[in-house]
Amino acid sequence: FLHKIVLGIETSCDDTAAAVVDETGNVLGEAIHSQTEVHLRTGGIVPPAAQQLHRENIQRIVQEALSASRISPSDLSAIATTIKPGLALSLGVGLSFSLQLVGQLKKPFIPIHHMEAHALTIRLTNKVEFPFLVLLISGGHCLLALVQGVSDFLLLGKSLDIAPGDMLDKVARRLSLIKHPECSTMSGGKAIEHLAKQGNRFHFDIKPPLHHAKNCDFSFTGLQHVTDKIIMKKEKEEGIEKGQILSSAADIAATVQHTMACHLVKRTHRAILFCKQRDLLPQNNAVLVASGGVASNFYIRRALEILTNATQCTLLCPPPRLCTDNGIMIAWNGIERLRAGLGILHDIEGIRYEPK
Template identity: 35%
Template sequence: MKVLGIESSCDETACAIVEDGKTILSNVVATQIPFHRVYKGVVPEIASRKHVEWILPVVKQALKEANLTLDDIDAIASTNRPGLMGSLLVGLTFGKTLAWSLNKPFIAVNHMLGHLYASHLANDIPYPYIGLLVSGGHSIICKVSGFDDIEVMGTTVDDSVGEAFDKVAKFYGLGYPGGVIIDNMAKKGERRAFSFPMPKLDSAEHRYDVSFSGLKTAVIHQRDMFWNEGYEKSDENMCAAFQETACKTIVSRLLRAVDDTGLKTVVAGGGVAANSRLREMLAERTDLNCIFPPLKLCGDNGAMIAGVAYHFLQRGDRSGIDTTACARIPQFKKGLQLHRR
């Protein structure tokens, strides 16, 4: 079964064709970074207009790279939540219209399910496992028992980790996107130059939750307070220390989930899953089987959407032509299940 997957939840116009939920025949991503860099963040209006301009050429390119025609496609899938409403509507409307015109099945996919599935495109991963979803909009620790059977154990109580990276980079004028820039600068810095505080969320209610608001504030407004004598107050040192604390915050909560569930496999997904220090920290845990997606599948892409859609289709699910987009999904709480609708 060949599924054409469309992803347009934020500022990447993406389309991929995946066979049987595993084999990537093509994976095209048109990035809008140059258009948003001047604003040091994504401008929703610009994003949606670029999606309108690029969606058809990107789909055509995906078909060309796969050496297929629309007649060869068995089903169409699009992201319908969460994300920027204008951006979502472009990809969703295009996907529904294409499926309707070709009389082919259509599946609307939750973007979060896609990021957690990305590692499955390159690995055979048995369920259950502990999932780590870290991106510009989300920081989630969950128990994954199936492609759409995901129990949220912990999440952020304020900012997401990706948001913290971007805002620190913006404040210091380091550039955009902040996560990649801070990661690269941190490799030239000294982690011990600053001792930034880690959040204290030790109650049973917040056992697996993370927080980045206090860390972000300390780095932006109080870094002199946490500077260690003997080290230079450089941007490289600041980035290294900030990244170290942010990654330790995530890993400490993740390991709690591992200990409490007894599950020794950890699967990561989302843009921050590309962070080199986070990967190093988890690789150091030789008692765990830590799996990350290939770097090209950490960011938004159509392959993860097509991969998830295949399993819905195999189960007999279909999405109606009246399926709509939703910018947000319910506030994550302990025990909440992530579903497509």
């Protein structure tokens, strides 16, 4: 008796990742190459540089995942790959590589939506039935959706401007945290979380964005600009140059993290009430899933937990390494799609290869 086994490939942003997962959720093999450190040095992701790094690593990463799994590639049921959304140049590398492999191995191809994969990861680690609510917060995305099936999403809210992780990355850059001895190799969001532990969030007072908006949308540029102003004021007060570490950096990090958490909680609260009023979610024990890179933040998780406790819901988060981009979530989404009989392409004609 052979389980279904899927190879998943992810290159939508700045992680080259691959994994082999079986039908029961066993991770047979995985490999990942993160470009975070390189992009930290250039002050953000430069798409052609990301593309180049994906090209340099994709072969090795897929090979590592396959070797670790100890299966023969001929035992694969299908190859699943992120096709959107993401940086076009980055996506192209993964897609091109997979389509070549699909041709060589003569396997079905499963195109994966990156956000759908983030949303369904929880079903690999926990027994979660549809429907459930999902809050996806990362460097590129911010959305609240009701997940009613493997490919059935009701979008309830999204960011009107930038994503929360992007905002944290910009604040971290403005605070020059890359020069901070404790967090020089961390992503912006992780650096803010680390520093916030040593800070006082009551030192500054920032109002959460979209305070009166009667919907579930998000906004983060306002918070970023207010924070920029605080940083400028503090630089003057402390008499330091732009690019040096403020002595109040930890307090600023704590304030930004706290204000962001309040905003996320308020919008999610509205979504829970909306769904319960319309019987889209059960009145008791409804599940809220939080995922995406920013959901690996424990302060934000704790804030969401306070909300779910108060609304008779349950908060579930994938472990941090499955919250950030990875190949496992792509392979698992492939398994979900195979099981649901969805979106399997036996004929790869018509799918665009990487532009040369």
